[in-house]
Amino acid sequence: MNDTPRKPVPFPTKKQILDFIKDAPGQVGKREIARAFALKGPAKIQLKKVLKELELDGKLGRGRQRSLATPDTLPDVTVLEITGIDTDGELLARPLSWQGKDQPPKIYVSQSGGRTAYGLRDRVLCRMRKISAKEYEAQVIRQISEAPSRVLGIYQDGGEGGRLIPTDRRAKSEFIIARENAMDAESGELVLCEPLPGRVFGLKPAKVVERLGDTNQPKAVSLVCIHAHDIPTEFTEEAVAQAENAKAVPLGKRVDLRNIPLVTIDGADARDFDDAVFAEPDNDPKNAGGWHIIVAIADVSHYVRGGDDLDRCAYERGNSVYFPDRVVPMLPEALSNGWCSLVPHEDRGCVAVHMWIDADGHLLGHKFVRGLMRSHARFTYEQVQMARDGQTDETTAPLMEKVINPLYGAFESFLRYREERHVLELDVPERKMSFDENGKVASIDKRERLDSHKLIEEFMITANVAAAEALEAKRQPCMYRVHDAPGLDKMEALRQFLGSLDIKLAKGQSPSPKIFNRILKQVEDTDQNTMVNTVVLRSQSQAEYNPENIGHFGLALHRYAHFTSPIRRYSDLLVHRALIRGYGLGEGGLEEGGRDFADMGEHLSKTERRAAAAERDAMDRYTTLFLADRVGASFGARINGVTRFGLFVTLDETGADGLVPIRSLPQDYYDHDEQLHMLVGKRSGFTFRLGERVEAKLVEADTITGGMVFQLVLSPEDVAKAAKLGRGGNDKRGPRKGHRKTPKHKRRSR
Incomplete structure (x- = not known):
């Protein structure tokens, strides 16, 4: 008799189970798997648990006879993840895990039956119905879970597993990642993780769901921001194919504008050119000193039609996102840098507006056409400004009299109208980054504001006004760009703050740009200029997209709609479609019974704010990398924020922002005056x-989170005063006799 104990049968890995199901002929269930791997007793219980995990992960689905199937085909019942909505309001989803060779089919989730609304990345168990070769309809059986919170971070290998160091500075702690949940990530790699249940004490567990690449690559910073702010980056195969199959626009019934010397004026690093301008004196004797101007915009609506794949991708994005080192475009490159870019000396389709203004910049009339144009030159802002200042080059010299001088002539008329209506004139500098050949930040400078920038801005503003007026006249829906006046509470807080500077603002006074400009003029060229501009800016409402018109407070305009950049803003594409329908300019116009403009305005306002947050985040992170080797250095700065937990400062040299924790201030109890912005x-x-x-x-520069911590450098007198205070210990006796009581709007901080 052989007394040698039998070796236990090793339990199969998840990969082995999936491979068996995929390769096995016929239907496969739990019984067949257990028999194949000789699993008995407790092992069969463990198998049931593993199969359940694979189902919840979307790696398995069940058919009618409760057979299992791998996800290169969709079973009758499966787990889906909600991915968003299309322009018609249809809820879209994808299989939770798809391992097929091709892209997963398009899945529309039925919302009938009064079921609850589902959010992005929510997981639902659905019954599937095939409606075409690449489309399914899913009926929700039940919601499995709400969207798992995802954490972006740096993976650090630890032998038996690893740790995740979150890139979000708000994250409270690190996560622990078991080896089997690491997806073979390497130490220092950027990964996207989902927290796992478990562990009341110690680090929480997580699993890697996506590997994003080496953090040392030049574009890692913008990659962090893209994922941290859920910026969509991938176009569907259908959308890419649609863009790559696009062709040149024929003249057909379009107006031929090719002989008009339209030119583009953009930044030196611009890759796409979506607007062109032209100006000439108005030959009408009744409009002495007036101008005829043309603004021509790339005809995106010719290529992107409502409800098609390109349209759905563009609507999901809402807008392009501009990082210091890259652009996440709203449209595929074949359009954004190709057929919808007004490159010089090539025919391009456009939607153009002829406008007539008087000598003081008032808009007298306008006419929209669908045309075929040919840009006569691609200028940069600096190039045009130098030419205007007398330094022409081989490109600008031939076009000075016919093109550049008339543009500036019309611009001077626009400036008179701008001054007349009292546009809000805030002085808020912007930062500009330049990179070396290795993709590292070489310099951070204040962006120069030239008259050539302002010229293009005024031409675009006037075209946007004309678009809003035209849609109202044609009784077409309009997606207005609205900006409300500041609320009464913000005005009162501003009044109290200005009062502390001996600047008067009457109580209860209705806000107007003229009033704000008067205040800003008082502090111009003083040490208070930056502070007052900052506070006035923070008192303003946020601009948004809305089909209900309330005007634009900051620009002092009664009606305003974005028309000039459909290549990078979906709102402008809607305006183009409405104009095409209103003027009867052919195909690609706004369709009847489309999605509600109010819902679309809310969505586009959100995507705009999402993009702005991601762009700010990238600037901050790149700036931290730029200054990381200067820890210990001191910089000239201004306080740009006052909170109960410390101060925020902005460096003069780079515009970098960072925190001065209240614990680093001279030892004391500090009153936080919210209205006067003081500690x-x-x-x-x-x-x-x-x-x-x-x-x-600079005492700390965290290159993972992008956060910087500073400490104020005090004068010798303040140092001595702080030392004396420190020797006196903590004063816990409360206010001294005669000390005024802290008002309710103040908070005390240590």
Whole structure:
């Protein structure tokens, strides 16, 4: 008799189970798997658990006879993940895990039966019905889970597993990742993870769901921001094919504008050119000193039709997103840099508006046409400005009299109208980054604001006004760009703040750009200029897209709609389609019974804010990388934010922002005055105020989260005062006799 104990049968891995199901002929269930791997007793219970996990992960689905299938085909019942909605309001989903050779089929989720609304990345168990070769309809059986919170971070290998160091500075702690949940990620790699249930104490577990690449690659920073803010980056195969199969626009019934010397004026690093301009004196004797101008915009509506694959992708994005080192475009490159880019000396389809203005810049009339144009030159802002200032080159010299001088002539008329209506004139500098050949930040400078920038801005503003007026006249729906006046609460807070600077603002006064400009003029060329501009900016409402017109407060305009950039803003594409339908300009117009404009306006406002947040995040992270090797250095700075937990400062040299924690300030109890934007030391009298000039020492630059921590460099007198205060210990006796009581709007901080 052989007494040697039998070796236990090793339990199969998930990959082995999936491979068996995929390769096995006929139907496969739990019984067949257990028999194939000789699983008995407790192992069969474990198998049931593993199969359930594979189902929840979307790697398995069940058919009618409860047989299992791998996800290169969709079973009758499967787990889906909600991915968004299309322009018709249809809810879209994808199989939770798709391993087929081709792209997964398009899945429309039925929302009939009064079921609840589902959010992005929610997981639902659905019954599937095939409606075409690449389309399914899914009926929800039940919701399995809400969208799992995803964490972006750096994976650090630890032998038996690893850790995730989150890139979001708001994350409270790191995560632990078991080896089997790491997807073979390498140390230092950027990964996207989902937290797992478990562990009350210690680090929480997580699993890697996507590997994003080496953090040392030049574009890793913008990649972090793309994923942190859920910016869509992948176009469907159908959308890419549609863009790549596009062809040149024929003249047909279009107006031939090719002999008009339209030119584009953009930044030196611009890759797409979607607007061209032209101006000439108006030959009508009744409009002495007036101008005839043309703004021609790429005809995106010719290529992107409502409800097609390109349209669905563009609507999901809402807009292009511009990072310092890359662009995430709203449309595929074949269109954005190809047929919808007004490259010089090539025929391009356009939607153009003829406008007539008087000598003082008032818009007298306009006419929209669908045309075929040919840009006569591609200029940069700097190039045009130098030419205007007398330094022409071989490109600008031949076009000075016929093109550039008339453009500036019309611009001067626009400036008179701008001054007349009192446009809000805030002085808020922007930053510009340049990169070396290795993709690293070489410099960060203040972006120069030239008259050539303002010229294009005024031409575009006037075209946008004309578009809104035209749609109203044609009784077409319009997606307005609206900007409400500041609320009464913000005006009162601003009034109290300005009062502390001896700047008067009458109580209850209705806000107007003219009033704000008067205030800004008072502090121009003073140490208070930056502070007051910042506070006035923060008092403003946020602009948004809305089919209900309330005007544009900042531009002092009664009606305004974005028309000039359909290549990078979906709102402009809607305006183009409405104009095409209203003027009867052919195919590609707005369709009857389309999606509700109010819903679309809300969606587009959200995508715009999402893009702005991602762009700011990228600037901050690149700036932190740029300054990381200068920890310990001191910089000239201004206080740009005052909170109960510390100060935010902006460096003069780079525009970088960072935190001065309240614990690093001279030891004291500090009153936080929200209305006057101040921290005031209760015993020392130290005062830290918004806009105040300071010297800040960089003490920490976290290149993973992009956060920077500073410490104020105090004068010798303040250092001595702080030392004396520190020797006195903590004063816990409360306010001294005669000390005024802290108002309710103030909060005390240590």
